Amino acid sequence: MQLSFKAASRKRQAATLADLPAGSEAVIDRLDLPEDLASRLMELGFIPGHPVAAARNAPGGDPRVFRVEGAEIALRRETARHILIRKN
Amino acid sequence: MSSCHGSIGTAGLAKPPQVAAPQKLVALIGPPNSGKTTLFNRLTGLRQKVANFPGVTVEHHIGRAHLPGRHNVDIIDLPGIYSLNPRSEDEQVTYDVLHGRMPGLRRPDGVILVLDSTSLQRHLPLAAAVLTLRLPTLVVLNMADELRERGGGVDTEALANQLGAPVVLISAATGEGVKSVAQFLTGGIAVPRLVELPVIQDVPACRQWAREVSRSARYTHPAPPVWTQRLDALFLHPLWGPLIFAVVVAAVFQSIFTWARPLMDAVQAAITASGEMLRAALPPGWLQSLAVDGVWSGVGAVVVFLPQILLLFLFISVLEDSGYLARAALIADRTMARVGLQGKSFIPLLSAYACAVPAIMATRTIENRRDRIATILIAPFMTCSARLPVYTLIIAAFIPERPFLGPFLGTRAAALLGLYLLGFLAAIATAKILKSSILKSERAPFVLELPPYRMPTLSSVGLRLLDRALAFLKRAGTVILGISILLWILASVPPADGQPPPIQHSLAGTLGRAIEPLIEPLGFNWKIGIGLITSLAAREVIVGTLGTIYGMDPDHNSAGLQQALQKELTFGGAVALLVFFAFAMQCMSTLAVVRRETGSWKWPAIQFLYMGALAYASAWAVHRLLG
Numbered sequence: 001m002q003l004s005f006k007a008a009s010r011k012r013q014a015a016t017l018a019d020l021p022a023g024s025e026a027v028i029d030r031l032d033l034p035e036d037l038a039s040r041l042m043e044l045g046f047i048p049g050h051p052v053a054a055a056r057n058a059p060g061g062d063p064r065v066f067r068v069e070g071a072e073i074a075l076r077r078e079t080a081r082h083i084l085i086r087k088n
Numbered sequence: 089m090s091s092c093h094g095s096i097g098t099a100g101l102a103k104p105p106q107v108a109a110p111q112k113l114v115a116l117i118g119p120p121n122s123g124k125t126t127l128f129n130r131l132t133g134l135r136q137k138v139a140n141f142p143g144v145t146v147e148h149h150i151g152r153a154h155l156p157g158r159h160n161v162d163i164i165d166l167p168g169i170y171s172l173n174p175r176s177e178d179e180q181v182t183y184d185v186l187h188g189r190m191p192g193l194r195r196p197d198g199v200i201l202v203l204d205s206t207s208l209q210r211h212l213p214l215a216a217a218v219l220t221l222r223l224p225t226l227v228v229l230n231m232a233d234e235l236r237e238r239g240g241g242v243d244t245e246a247l248a249n250q251l252g253a254p255v256v257l258i259s260a261a262t263g264e265g266v267k268s269v270a271q272f273l274t275g276g277i278a279v280p281r282l283v284e285l286p287v288i289q290d291v292p293a294c295r296q297w298a299r300e301v302s303r304s305a306r307y308t309h310p311a312p313p314v315w316t317q318r319l320d321a322l323f324l325h326p327l328w329g330p331l332i333f334a335v336v337v338a339a340v341f342q343s344i345f346t347w348a349r350p351l352m353d354a355v356q357a358a359i360t361a362s363g364e365m366l367r368a369a370l371p372p373g374w375l376q377s378l379a380v381d382g383v384w385s386g387v388g389a390v391v392v393f394l395p396q397i398l399l400l401f402l403f404i405s406v407l408e409d410s411g412y413l414a415r416a417a418l419i420a421d422r423t424m425a426r427v428g429l430q431g432k433s434f435i436p437l438l439s440a441y442a443c444a445v446p447a448i449m450a451t452r453t454i455e456n457r458r459d460r461i462a463t464i465l466i467a468p469f470m471t472c473s474a475r476l477p478v479y480t481l482i483i484a485a486f487i488p489e490r491p492f493l494g495p496f497l498g499t500r501a502a503a504l505l506g507l508y509l510l511g512f513l514a515a516i517a518t519a520k521i522l523k524s525s526i527l528k529s530e531r532a533p534f535v536l537e538l539p540p541y542r543m544p545t546l547s548s549v550g551l552r553l554l555d556r557a558l559a560f561l562k563r564a565g566t567v568i569l570g571i572s573i574l575l576w577i578l579a580s581v582p583p584a585d586g587q588p589p590p591i592q593h594s595l596a597g598t599l600g601r602a603i604e605p606l607i608e609p610l611g612f613n614w615k616i617g618i619g620l621i622t623s624l625a626a627r628e629v630i631v632g633t634l635g636t637i638y639g640m641d642p643d644h645n646s647a648g649l650q651q652a653l654q655k656e657l658t659f660g661g662a663v664a665l666l667v668f669f670a671f672a673m674q675c676m677s678t679l680a681v682v683r684r685e686t687g688s689w690k691w692p693a694i695q696f697l698y699m700g701a702l703a704y705a706s707a708w709a710v711h712r713l714l715g
Contacts, residue, residue: 036455039291040170042292043170044170044535047291047295050295056321056324057324058421059324059325059326059327059329059330059419060326060422062421062422063418063534063536065320067312070206070207070209070210070310072537073535073536073537073538074418074421074534074535074536074538078531079533
């Protein structure tokens, strides 16, 4: 799964939430995460097709803070790397 | 769109029909930070009790709301949840309570669902899940004032029509609209009308539904909170953020020593004066000795520390209520990740500075069981408020007050800060060992919602302080009182010529001398030994015990506890005692709660032995070094 994900991202050059520059917006495409974590993130507002914005980083650059549906949620880069985004 | 209930077209009424009987037991549920507890405090005032359900992990508050028309409703404050899928333990508890599966508690007759009106759309799926239960439900949209200020709005009538349940818009913080909640409770809440609800397991469908419902309720999103943005720019600044955190912590410690001092002196003076009055009022004899030397000096020695403990809780409450603690967890995540834990462990660890018992219960939010057990095992290393009386007593007796870091930090505060640091380092090192051996696991994800900054309300902070003060005094009135009486008896038998024996020949003295060979290498004598035995129940008991021992010892009777200690301990012995208390697991309540949370005696036994061995070895080393 890890491999196919990497291959796919290289092929389509899919951007992830980890790369979203602070202050910019995108639309969530897919959550490439274990089901438990994915549904928890969806409950918090990380839903495919919905907008997401990168707010700011913790001192040191990790975790990062994202804004979804008016709330600010902090995620580590290692998690954000598995949330695929597309430009709106 | 999939749905689990067909739509039944009855006329939409925002008010409950007349047939509804008033509820007797109502559960208060909602997402974290929606202001449930503030509403709970508004409705119940001080009429609350902590309910402790057997076999499960949670301490809940149950309070009674006195309503007009002389009827009362019991309200249960449940943990904050995002959904009703029982995944984490918090959610399991709420799920069980709502389904009437909680042992010792009947199923609630109704639900007050508290949602944050500033993020209504995000929280509506929880409403769908709750309404599916078909319990009489009142939907409360909280933070009305904030919604208005930030330019948002909602049509409650339209929302009530969409949900099939009454909706009220209130602000629990200012009290606006709380009356209408009480009115609904008085009149009784109806079972929700059948409306079309999404299947709650289907998250995207729920979101779609939430979007449609909020659109037809004419919900306008509030603008992002400006102040939160500005404060975060400062508090999460790469340089200023960590620096501010350090300053805040140092200020807390300095004020514990300087601000609490006059209050503590006043309490001390009151206890001494009332003790003398008691002595004068009672005829000389065993009763006078028990009341004054046993009870009064034992309990009084501990009660003196109430101002310090309240001051510590004041700081923790303000930091927590303002929203700063979540930022602190964010800042701490990188450091915590380095020892194999995550930022979420930081919040229980920080509240362990107040008391390990609620801290261990707060670990329920950590989903990964191994992370959770590691956090539980290291939490008692954090310097809890029960260590504070021991630390301040010994520091004040052995360390002279001088400026240490200019006018900001004195030597005593620095020594105290050092002890807090020592506990923290022991916790971190232990975490590292545990996470790289018996509790090794994949790195758990870190997901944390950052609530907007809010001004802590006087009533919420005040109620919490009152709660803590009562809990502290209750302990002083039960555990410490009991041990003081027991100790007085042990110190008074066997009588010699009808008189109490000299303390070293009493039963307590015999016990102390029996363990003296064991503790002598640490620089402690048999009197300290008696204190170590009694402090197995709770750390602060040693202060009361020493108070009783010196109260009964004619040589020390007039001298204060500090002067008495200066004769008993060398400097090295005093530091060894501090280190011993920093590491040792002397708290029955903590061991009991660890047993309850982990489900076996295995972890509390490991914890007790590990912490005891570390305390003994470190105290021995310190005493060897300092002599």
